[in-house]
Amino acid sequence: MKRQHSKILISFLALIFFSFVAVGCSIKIDTRLDEELSGELKVHFIDVGQADAILIEQDQQYMLIDAGNNNDSDLIVNYLKEQNVEKLQYLIGTHPHEDHIGGADAVINNFDIDQIFMPQVVNNTKTFKDVIAAIKDKKLTITTPNVGDSYKLGDAEWTILAPNSKEYEELNDYSIVVRLVFGNNSFIFMGDAEAKSEDEILEYYENEIASDVLKVGHHGSSSSTSEEFLEAVNPRYAVISAGKDNQYGHPHDEIIARLEEKNIEILRTDESGTIIFSADADGNLKYEMEY
Ligand SMILES: [Zn+2]
Known part of the structure; x- marks a missing residue:
């Protein structure tokens, strides 16, 4: 009986030992990947x-956060095709307003999609119903965002920070x-x-949201980008996605002043058109305007 016990004990200790070795190995592999980022973001x-x-x-690998208004459907589908996108690893509909999910049904119909994220809330609009119908037609399911969950996009990683x-x-x-990290850039x-x-x-x-680039909340509305939040993110660049002469007066002067006061470089789609950032493996970050 005693011998049996000690055998079990030895097996148990061996198991613990090999688990440590295995954990050690996986940490080693991860470090190597961190040092050798492939290509650019x-x-x-x-x-x-x-x-x-x-x-x-x-x-x-590709990810799309929001898909414009209904009448942007062709523009977005064509843009993705020009970039040689065939499949999206992730599609995020941040929330069910038309200016964020309007073109999502067209994107779902035109591309393979691995995972779709939408918050757990419905909107009684045709736009929302169209998106749900497109998801059902493709036999896809919706992943409900879980704060703190992280996902890989190539060598980049993104984490869900809200809704809480x-x-x-x-x-x-x-x-x-969503907060996205690639090497030194975020x-x-x-x-x-x-x-x-x-x-x-x-x-x-x-203490975990400092980022190089802030996609300003709600098109630069004064309802977002509080002093405290901006202080914590402390970005070098602020990107505002808004329409020329839009009916809401976005971005609001107060938010522009708040960003300028902190010497944050402001980039606006209503002034510059499409804005493309690239971050390389050495940590260099630059941007260009499409038009
Ligand atoms: Zn919006």
Whole structure:
């Protein structure tokens, strides 16, 4: 009996030992990958007027955050085709307003998609129903965002920072907020999240949201980009996706002043058209305008 016990004990210790070795090996492999990032990361802030559509590519893997208005469908599908996109690893509909999911059904119909993320909230509009119908037709499912979850896009990694609550008064606050990291460079994409969601992000992640590029929340509306939030993100660049002479007066002067005060370089799709950032493996970050 005793011998049996010691045999079991030895097997158990061996198991623990080999587990440590295995963990050690996987850490080693991860470090190597960190040192050898392949190619560059590109982030396209596509000019879709008063709407959002952001294409991210790394090592021939693609992700689309929002898909513009309904009438941007052809523009977005063509843009993706020009970039040789055949499949999207991820499609995120930040929240169910037309200026974010309008073209999503066209994207779903035209490209293979691995995973679709949408917040757990419905909108009683034809646009929303069209997107749900397109998802069903393709036999895809919707992944509900889980704050803190991270996903790989090539050698880049993105993490979900919001929504942190189950219910909000404003549909905008359901926006899926994503922070993307490639080597030394980082981006934060706010959707239309307003100050309420920003406060929650600060509560949980204040020291983890510093980023080189901020996709300003809600097209530069004064309902977003609070002083405290901007302070924590502390970006070098602020990108505003808005339409020329839009009816909402976006971006609001107050937000432009807030960004200028901090010497943040402001880039606007309504002034510059499509804006494309590239980050290389050495940590260099640059941008160009399409038009
Ligand atoms: Zn919007």
